[in-house]
Amino acid sequence: xxxxxxxxxxxxxxxxxxxxxxxxxxxxxxxxxxxxxxxxxxxxxxxxxxxxxxxxxxxxxxxxxxxxxxxxxxxxxxxxxxxxxxxxxxxxxxxxxxxxxxxxxxxxxxxxxxxxxxxxxxxxxxxxxxxxxxxxxxxxxxxxxxxxxxxxxxxxxxxxxxxxxxxxxxxxxxxxxxxxxxxxxxxxxxxxxxxxxxxxxxxxxxxxxxxxxxxxxxxxxxxxxxxxxxxxxxxxxxxxxxxxxxxxxxxxxxxxxxxxxxxxxxxxxxxxxxxxxxxxxxxxxxxxxxxxxxxxxxxxxxxxxxxxxxxxxxxxxxxxxxxxxxxxxxxxxxxxxxxxxxxxxxxxxxxxxxxxxxxxxxxxxxxxxxxxxxxxxxxxxxxxxxxxxxxxxxxxxxxxxxxxxxxxxxxxxxxxxxxxxxxxxxxxxxxxxxxxxxxxxxx
Amino acid sequence: xxxxxxxxxxxxxxxxxxxxxxxxxxxxxxxxxxxxxxxxxxxxxxxxxxxxxxxxxxxxxxxxxxxxxxxxxxxxxxxxxxxxxxxxxxxxxxxxxxxxxxxxxxxxxxxxxxxxxxxxxxxxxxxxxxxxxxxxxxxxxxxxxxxxxxxxxxxxxx
Numbered sequence: 182x183x184x185x186x187x188x189x190x191x192x193x194x195x196x197x198x199x200x201x202x203x204x205x206x207x208x209x210x211x212x213x214x215x216x217x218x219x220x221x222x223x224x225x226x227x228x229x230x231x232x233x234x235x236x237x238x239x240x241x242x243x244x245x246x247x248x249x250x251x252x253x254x255x256x257x258x259x260x261x262x263x264x265x266x267x268x269x270x271x272x273x274x275x276x277x278x279x280x281x282x283x284x285x286x287x288x289x290x291x292x293x294x295x296x297x298x299x300x301x302x303x304x305x306x307x308x309x310x311x312x313x314x315x316x317x318x319x320x321x322x323x324x325x326x327x328x329x330x331x332x333x334x335x336x337x338x339x340x341x342x343x344x345x346x347x348x349x350x351x352x353x354x355x356x357x358x359x360x361x362x363x364x365x366x367x368x369x370x371x372x373x374x375x376x377x378x379x380x381x382x383x384x385x386x387x388x389x390x391x392x393x394x395x396x397x398x399x400x401x402x403x404x405x406x407x408x409x410x411x412x413x414x415x416x417x418x419x420x421x422x423x424x425x426x427x428x429x430x431x432x433x434x435x436x437x438x439x440x441x442x443x444x445x446x447x448x449x450x451x452x453x454x455x456x457x458x459x460x461x462x463x464x465x466x467x468x469x470x471x472x473x474x475x476x477x478x479x480x481x482x483x484x485x486x487x488x489x490x491x492x493x494x495x496x497x498x499x500x501x502x503x504x505x506x507x508x509x510x511x512x513x514x515x516x517x518x519x520x521x522x523x524x525x526x527x528x529x530x531x532x533x534x535x536x537x538x539x540x541x542x543x544x545x546x547x548x549x550x551x552x553x554x555x556x557x558x559x560x561x562x563x564x565x566x567x568x569x570x571x572x573x574x575x576x577x578x579x580x581x582x583x584x585x586x587x588x589x590x591x592x593x594x595x596x597x598x599x600x601x602x603x604x605x606x607x608x609x610x611x612x613x614x615x616x617x618x619x620x621x622x623x624x
Numbered sequence: 625x626x627x628x629x630x631x632x633x634x635x636x637x638x639x640x641x642x643x644x645x646x647x648x649x650x651x652x653x654x655x656x657x658x659x660x661x662x663x664x665x666x667x668x669x670x671x672x673x674x675x676x677x678x679x680x681x682x683x684x685x686x687x688x689x690x691x692x693x694x695x696x697x698x699x700x701x702x703x704x705x706x707x708x709x710x711x712x713x714x715x716x717x718x719x720x721x722x723x724x725x726x727x728x729x730x731x732x733x734x735x736x737x738x739x740x741x742x743x744x745x746x747x748x749x750x751x752x753x754x755x756x757x758x759x760x761x762x763x764x765x766x767x768x769x770x771x772x773x774x775x776x777x778x779x780x781x782x
Contacts (some may be wrong), residue, residue: 292720414652417649417686421651
């Protein structure tokens with residue numbers, strides 16, 4: 182019967198139609214685009230309905246017809262207590278094969294007769310039971326009678342351009358109901374249009390008020406979890422930033438050992454030297470401390486590739502090195518990354534006086550001028566060291582919730598074996614060292 | 625300048641073409657989600673028709689697909705099902721459905737005056753806002769069975 186389909190907005194039992202199977206997934210996606218809020222109330226004008234009134238077989242439904250007729254009479258008499266009683270009688274006549282009174286019919290009758298308390302209990306009952314229903318209200322229905330026509334007439338008078346609640350809000354306001362009943366009824370009626378006419382905004386607001394004001398109400402746990410919660414989770418942008426703030430520590434922890442990119446600048450070098458005595462021509466040069474040492478590293482998972490200008494225990498002696506490290510410990514504030522590196526020792530030497538000397542590597546003579554700084558690189562450096570980062574500041578990187586920016590106090594501790602060789606530098610030895618500085622990392 | 629804008633646009637399209645996933649924003653997911661058993665089906669529920677959630681359920685996140693390059697008017701639901709499965713959800717509860725125009729940003733200007741300009745593309749995106757939940761109820765079980773049968777029937781036809 183077409184008229185039955187017209188009630189789909191109320192007829193909760195038909196709602197399983199909203200569940201989608203793989204077979205009709207494409208149709209579903211198309212329907213999502215075309216879906217509007219107005220189709221729900223559409224009422225069929227199919228003349229077959231009138232015809233069906235004549236042809237419907239009433240066999241076995243005579244008691245139901247009589248009870249429905251009595252209900253209709255009670256409606257005409259506007260006797261709400263009798264209406265409630267007749268509806269109860271009809272409900273008791275329900276059996277597997279017969280549906281004497283549909284839920285939607287009850288809803289319409291309660292709405293039209295301003296039976297707000299009854300309506301509220303029915304709405305709560307229907308919405309609570311949706312997921313427990315495995316059968317639609319199928320069976321023989323005595324729907325070709327005066328009651329059916331009455332229900333249809335009321336239904337057609339509902340303004341579909343607004344919410345169901347708006348259609349009846351004035352009447353509900355004037356009914357002088359208990360505040361809790363009025364609030365809960367508004368929530369329940371708004372639910373019919375919660376996700377078609379943006380009713381969720383009011384539902385979220387009203388549900389929160391209701392739960393706060395009546396914490397002992399038996400429906401509060403259900404309203405809080407099943408009604409209000411999904412309605413409150415509608416602004417993903419807002420949720421995104423709220424979650425970023427709330428779960429920052431958790432998100433940071435999730436990123437440990439994942440990798441990133443970092444730059445460390447060391448201002449304070451120091452250390453000891455074993456060997457390397459008279460390694461440069463002190464008659465020609467004065468060692469120059471470059472002052473700042475640098476490390477860049479790229480970390481993938483726990484492994485890190487780094488390039489650095491590494492200070493040593495000897496003033497003016499640094500190493501250009503490439504290394505491979507492994508993060509053995511990472512936490513909110515501390516990261517420990519030992520590594521091994523090989524490179525080339527470099528001495529920063531200021532020329533003391535104008536002089537001529539042999540060019541490195543061959544017999545050519547080079548001229549050195551007083552005040553010049555010579556970078557003399559030759560030989561080999563092998564370094565074993567550990568980087569210890571104290572991440573004193575960690576923030577999200579721009580608007581991301583899974584990428585971070587950290588500032589750290591960085592310490593590098595280790596030892597280098599240095600074998601230097603050149604026209605002004607020569608010697609080998611071991612230098613335990615430390616470098617202290619600041620670092621930034623993106624991870 | 626137009627040449628640069630064209631290059632920027634072409635590069636954006638290239639990035640889009642490289643991505644087969646519908647762009648989305650996902651929030652409130654569990655730290656260590658337990659994926660759904662492969663034998664279980666994920667069902668999609670439209671909140672416009674079923675405006676409440678079950679009495680008991682486990683909330684596993686909210687997703688919104690974005691109207692960016694790479695979005696699609698088809699395939700979105702399948703991707704959400706896949707995501708739900710990863711998170712251990714057996715219900716995708718679709719709460720909002722929109723069709724939006726895609727805008728692409730590029731730079732325009734000259735000298736010191738440069739600005740980001742948004743170009744509307746002749747492309748519509750189906751955007752969905754949905755919750756992922758895990759719930760057990762007679763109805764969900766029944767729908768999962770129907771889903772399973774429908775998939776088997778579909779595979780049989782192919």
